[in-house]
Amino acid sequence: MTQKPLELILARNLMSALSTPAFLVDEGGVLVFYNEAAGTLLGKRFEELGTVGPEEWGSLFGPFNENGEPIPYDELPLVIAVRNGRPAHADFEISSVDGARQQVEASAFPILTAHGSRGAIAVFWPAAASNGAGH
């Protein structure tokens, strides 16, 4: 058993209580958790999927740009946050397991501690929800 860092444990506990879709990766970019709301967005619960390595999880929901082309892994907000240690934001389209497409906004931020990076969190906002808020 490898104990997860406290910061990831607390992040997961918080995310579990949110209805905002949220994803959590560790410092190596491994997808270690996403919450029920994110599972609804993807059409698959985290418990069914389990942890997914870096480079692999992006293809789970195949983010597409406005031209319908896949967005390179390195350009995803969550990857920028964990690799570069800075927040990132993007609009893109995702695909759920049943093939349904949905426009979302994603914001990611790094989890930095006195001992360095622990990972990053991304929250997804379905475009319909974000259009209705703050405008």
Added chain:
Amino acid sequence: MRVKLWGTRGSIPSPGPETIRYGGNTSCVGVTLSDGSMLALDAGTGIRGLGLALAAEPARLHILLTHLHLDHIQGLVFFAPAFRAQTEIVIWGPASPEASLRDRIARYVSAPLSPVEVRELPCDVSFHHCPEAEWEIGPARIRAASVAHRGPTLGYRIDDGDSSLAYIPDHEPALGADLDELDEDWISGLGLARDASLLIHDGQYEDTEYPDHVGWGHSSVSHAISFARRAGASHTLLFHHDPTHTDARLDELGRQARERWLELGGEADGIDLAEELAEYELPAMAASAAPAT
């Protein structure tokens, strides 16, 4: 490894006729390693008694602070060895992005809260942020990890030979988490406590008190029991008693805890409430950690 509880109370010293047995001093545990090296876990008011008991020895000792809340550092300026020039004191504690360990402790060990400043202490004192990796003190391997509490807080594990002590006095692992359902690697502090000979763990609140204290950084007795069962420690002491809990109330709490422990399949005598001045000898194959007589 020999363990003595010098302070078992949480939050604030609670002396008086109703707290004589479980004690009124705040967190401090003395640990004597197999080569005679001395550690103090936390420096609540209990460390005053430890300091008096040490007489003029040892020349070097380590203080491992879990965090800097007052009930864990209040005894520092009343620790007699700190006022001996021949003593070397090494203080370990959590890092913070805000200030160094020395500067944060100096906020208490300075005017107007204290009659002395850190620089005026006659002893040779040094301050170290606990590393992420395991390190050694004498024959022991020490591991520190952040645990769920308010502010930067550590739990410790000390392995000396085949004996191990896990010390997590301020801990709320059940905050937003189901301790009975989560995978073990997602439970705060469990890696420190896994299969320890002795686990000293926060058990501040009665179950009925906990709902009014969610997020305060402490455990209910049921949560502490669930944590201890998941950890598989040979023996568990519930620690950091609430200042309002009298000896009589803690006796009843202990009875309920042991009953619950047995219901969950724990071994008899596997759990107790921490009593001030109780001593434990951790044997190499610690099936139990019986109070020394």
